[in-house]
Amino acid sequence: xxSTSTTTETYSVADIEIVMRRVTADLVMIxxxxxAITEQKARDWGHDIELLAKNGYLKKVDLTLLSFGVxxxxxxxxxxxxxxxxxxxRPGGVMWPQVPNPVLRITISHTSAYDAAAxxxxxxxxxxxxxxxxADTSHRTLAASAxxxxxxxxxxxxxxxxxx
Numbered sequence: 001x002x003s004t005s006t007t008t009e010t011y012s013v014a015d016i017e018i019v020m021r022r023v024t025a026d027l028v029m030i031x032x033x034x035x036a037i038t039e040q041k042a043r044d045w046g047h048d049i050e051l052l053a054k055n056g057y058l059k060k061v062d063l064t065l066l067s068f069g070v071x072x073x074x075x076x077x078x079x080x081x082x083x084x085x086x087x088x089x090r091p092g093g094v095m096w097p098q099v100p101n102p103v104l105r106i107t108i109s110h111t112s113a114y115d116a117a118a119x120x121x122x123x124x125x126x127x128x129x130x131x132x133x134x135a136d137t138s139h140r141t142l143a144a145s146a147x148x149x150x151x152x153x154x155x156x157x158x159x160x161x162x163x164x
Contacts, residue, residue: 015154019156020046026075030096033098034098034102052108052122055118057113057118058108059078061107062135065097067103071162072163073096074137081154107135147160
């Protein structure tokens with residue numbers, strides 16, 4: 001007995017670009033409201049996230065605002081390629097606070113396809129020199145709050161927010 005299966009992707013590079021514009025808009029708004037990084041740095045993050053997504057390497061992005069090392073707010077963007085179940089939301093939402101000694105930490109999780117060869121191929125195209133992280137992104141000290149989704153055809157990002 002044998003069986004076969006096929007899968008098809010129901011999204012294009014243009015769909016990824018549409019979704020990533022919304023994610024980058026969130027990053028820029030967060031940078032602006034917290035003052036923790038420049039808007040250009042947020043755009044550089046957005047560029048690299050989009051590049052990873054277009055190449056099929058992006059799994060999840062976690063952004064955390066810390067004050068003196070203590071989590072204040074966080075957002076997690078998780079790739080969803082079955083986004084027929086998602087609806088398109090507008091970027092933005094709750095303003096992020098200005099806190100003393102602000103640090104925005106971004107952690108990117110990638111797919112298993114992002115091996116050494118893929119890293120070497122993309123490295124010259126990335127705006128940021130990314131390094132390995134062992135940061136805890138469980139946000140145990142924060143409560144889950146509003147969620148929003150960004151989707152275009154079969155490609156989407158589920159945004160989950162956490163706050164004090």
